[in-house]
Amino acid sequence: GESVGLHLPTLSVQEGDNSIINCAYSNSASDYFIWYKQESGKGPQFIIDIRSNMDKRQGQRVTVLLNKTVKHLSLQIAATQPGDSAVYFCAEAPTSNTGKLIFGQGTTLQVKP
Amino acid sequence: DTAVSQTPKYLVTQMGNDKSIKCEQNLGHDTMYWYKQDSKKFLKIMFSYNNKELIINETVPNRFSPKSPDKAHLNLHINSLELGDSAVYFCASSQGGTGRRAEAFFGQGTRLTVV
Numbered sequence: 215g216e217s218v219g220l221h222l223p224t225l226s227v228q229e230g231d232n233s234i235i236n237c238a239y240s241n242s243a244s245d246y247f248i249w250y251k252q253e254s255g256k257g258p259q260f261i262i263d264i265r266s267n268m269d270k271r272q273g274q275r276v277t278v279l280l281n282k283t284v285k286h287l288s289l290q291i292a293a294t295q296p297g298d299s300a301v302y303f304c305a306e307a308p309t310s311n312t313g314k315l316i317f318g319q320g321t322t323l324q325v326k327p
Numbered sequence: 328d329t330a331v332s333q334t335p336k337y338l339v340t341q342m343g344n345d346k347s348i349k350c351e352q353n354l355g356h357d358t359m360y361w362y363k364q365d366s367k368k369f370l371k372i373m374f375s376y377n378n379k380e381l382i383i384n385e386t387v388p389n390r391f392s393p394k395s396p397d398k399a400h401l402n403l404h405i406n407s408l409e410l411g412d413s414a415v416y417f418c419a420s421s422q423g424g425t426g427r428r429a430e431a432f433f434g435q436g437t438r439l440t441v442v
Contacts, residue, residue, distance in 0.1 A: 245426065246427065255436075257434050258431075259433070260430060263430065307426070313425075320369070
């Protein structure tokens with residue numbers, strides 16, 4: 215079946231440390247991946263994306279790594295801040311042209327001051 | 328300035344009632360979606376419309392009926408509400424298609440509680 219999963223439901227880090235959130239996906243036909251951040255009471259917000267022809271993409275304080283061989287995505291957040299506390303989802307877009315996104319189960323990031 | 332807006336934000340209703348959630352997007356996108364987020368935060372697509380045409384129906388009970396009067400609006404009507412319908416419902420939109428066009432922009436969500 216289709217699924218995108220995250221390895222850890224909750225990740226607790228100290229403020230200032232780096233955070234790494236992992237995701238395993240199962241659909242080898244997906245060619246586009248997104249990380250979303252969902253704060254309490256809000257909808258998911260785009261953080262960073264990556265196409266399947268890349269293995270790394272960097273944004274401001276965030277980096278996404280893609281390993282197609284083992285179908286693995288990770289999100290790295292540098293110098294984690296209290297405002298980074300949220301639920302993080304990876305999502306994959308199959309090449310079916312429907313625009314549908316398949317979401318993982320989410321990892322809750324808790325930042326300790 | 329809100330890109331994707333949905334109303335109401337909270338909805339508490341009794342079992343058996345019929346309710347609607349409205350959604351509008353001002354991004355000029357062709358594709359709109361309804362997602363359901365359960366108590367464990369799992370997000371799953373329910374429906375997708377492209378230019379008012381249904382393109383995805385993920386085996387949702389037919390008590391749920393989406394309606395798209397134009398490509399900027401996608402409303403969700405739910406008949407005979409059940410306890411298990413309690414969840415947060417998110418409306419989203421995208422340009423539609425593959426790659427970056429699949430990036431979905433989400434509304435703030437509607438927390439539906441059936442009592």
